[in-house]
Amino acid sequence: MRTRAAVSAALASAGILIAGWQSGLHVADTGSSVASAAAGSTGSSGSSGTSGSAGASGSSGSSSSSSAGGTTGASAKAVGTYAGSVVQTRFGSVQVQITVQAGKITDVTALQLTDAERKSVQISNRAAPLLRTEVLAAQSADVQTISGATVTSDAYLNSLQAALDAANL
Amino acid sequence: MQPTSELVGPALRARTFGSMGTVISLTVPAGAVPGAAGGEAKLDAATAAVERVFAGLDETFSLYRPDSEASRLARGELCLRDSSAGMRDRYADALTWRLRTEGAFSPERPDGVLDLSGLIKGYAIGQAGEALRSRGITDWCLNAGGDVLVTGSPVPGSGASWAAGVVDPLDRSALLAAYELGGPGTRCALATSGSAERGDHIWAAGFGARTAGSSGAEFVQVSVAAANIVTADVLATAIVAGGTAMLHRATDGWEIDVLAVRRGGELLATPGFRA
Numbered sequence A: 001m002r003t004r005a006a007v008s009a010a011l012a013s014a015g016i017l018i019a020g021w022q023s024g025l026h027v028a029d030t031g032s033s034v035a036s037a038a039a040g041s042t043g044s045s046g047s048s049g050t051s052g053s054a055g056a057s058g059s060s061g062s063s064s065s066s067s068a069g070g071t072t073g074a075s076a077k078a079v080g081t082y083a084g085s086v087v088q089t090r091f092g093s094v095q096v097q098i099t100v101q102a103g104k105i106t107d108v109t110a111l112q113l114t115d116a117e118r119k120s121v122q123i124s125n126r127a128a129p130l131l132r133t134e135v136l137a138a139q140s141a142d143v144q145t146i147s148g149a150t151v152t153s154d155a156y157l158n159s160l161q162a163a164l165d166a167a168n169l
Numbered sequence B: 001m002q003p004t005s006e007l008v009g010p011a012l013r014a015r016t017f018g019s020m021g022t023v024i025s026l027t028v029p030a031g032a033v034p035g036a037a038g039g040e041a042k043l044d045a046a047t048a049a050v051e052r053v054f055a056g057l058d059e060t061f062s063l064y065r066p067d068s069e070a071s072r073l074a075r076g077e078l079c080l081r082d083s084s085a086g087m088r089d090r091y092a093d094a095l096t097w098r099l100r101t102e103g104a105f106s107p108e109r110p111d112g113v114l115d116l117s118g119l120i121k122g123y124a125i126g127q128a129g130e131a132l133r134s135r136g137i138t139d140w141c142l143n144a145g146g147d148v149l150v151t152g153s154p155v156p157g158s159g160a161s162w163a164a165g166v167v168d169p170l171d172r173s174a175l176l177a178a179y180e181l182g183g184p185g186t187r188c189a190l191a192t193s194g195s196a197e198r199g200d201h202i203w204a205a206g207f208g209a210r211t212a213g214s215s216g217a218e219f220v221q222v223s224v225a226a227a228n229i230v231t232a233d234v235l236a237t238a239i240v241a242g243g244t245a246m247l248h249r250a251t252d253g254w255e256i257d258v259l260a261v262r263r264g265g266e267l268l269a270t271p272g273f274r275a
Helices: A002-040 A057-064 A118-124 A159-169 B037-061 B069-074 B087-099 B117-134 B231-254
Strands: A079-083 A087-089 A092-101 A104-113 A129-130 A145-147 B014-018 B022-030 B140-144 B147-151 B162-168 B172-183 B188-194 B219-227 B256-263 B268-269
Touching: A118 A145, A118 B219, A145 A159, A145 B140, A145 B147, A145 B172, A145 B188, A159 B022, A159 B172, B014 B037, B022 B037, B037 B069, B037 B087, B037 B117, B069 B087, B087 B117, B087 B231, B117 B140, B117 B147, B117 B231, B147 B162, B147 B231, B162 B188, B172 B188, B172 B219, B172 B256, B188 B231, B219 B231, B231 B256
Parallel strands: A145 B162
Antiparallel strands: A079 A092, A087 A092, A092 A104, A129 B268, B014 B022, B022 B140, B140 B147, B147 B188, B162 B172, B188 B219, B219 B256, B256 B268
């Protein structure tokens, strides 16, 4: 029993070590692929990776290599700035740029965020002050129903909703 | 009262009945109810189904009925653990909303009595909507004392939205704004709460027994459009009770549009209410 436990524990430890080694290898792979893609700048289709602005930090390395805006460093070492493709989001277009030095991303900047003025209001959907002339105007003849603070049965009789209902009875 | 001839727009048929201390209106496109007597009977049957939903919930939850389960709880004759599953479920809903609104919405009155009326009307509207759907009615507008839920369109098949008006709290015979409900949009519920109304069961958060209507409230009226009526109703109530801070928490945390009227008549609105 004891030996069996010891053996399985050893196996488990070995498994963890192998998994760790593999993931390390994987990271190394990614690093080298960024470097080679940047140096060669043959780049496959660059647009695949980054979905929206959030993805910029993670996967932009490999995805933006094909951009025309990139000024590839002269040396074999991957150095330069690379602009990602423009991605359409619910709030407008987003485009990011990365700076690569020695195969590592050292900076990510936003070339284009959603339209600065009005769209940014929509992102947070904040309620802002406005004039009565700026709201969607309505005449009681143009609406099919009316929302208001709860009316009692008595108050209903003189309400706009009662007028609408009476017209449709 | 407005003569029928002045009303333009889609031809509609409406039925009304009283429940929960207010009047409930069910409106459907005239096309959905063929002119024959059969169509009218169908609308009457649908209205009866909606009325049963409201009556059933009012019987359990009304604090105006001495014999209701809610009244027995309020008098201490019944404790919550012995109450019906429906009562406990709605109480659980209300507590969840109290957490989500950081206390701005509360199911307990300042005197300690459990009062779920801030939630029950919205819940009843939603349940009534399910009843209509289960009857295969695809285009309707349900209005319970100023809280509105719609499905489909006033012109069946057109995809057009229902046009809802929002009452001007400074002149209740006029409309302050319009909002396109349903149609291509996902917001098919619109609820309005006011601090000047009696029976709204709004208490300014953190101020003990002072009611919102007695001068504490920043907003005299708040309208919220959302994907479901309970969310719209609870958040409208919470914003009246919790003021500007709650308004911003609500617009940050939920997919809603808000039109709030300050005491002096100034407006605050999300882009959805802008012309």
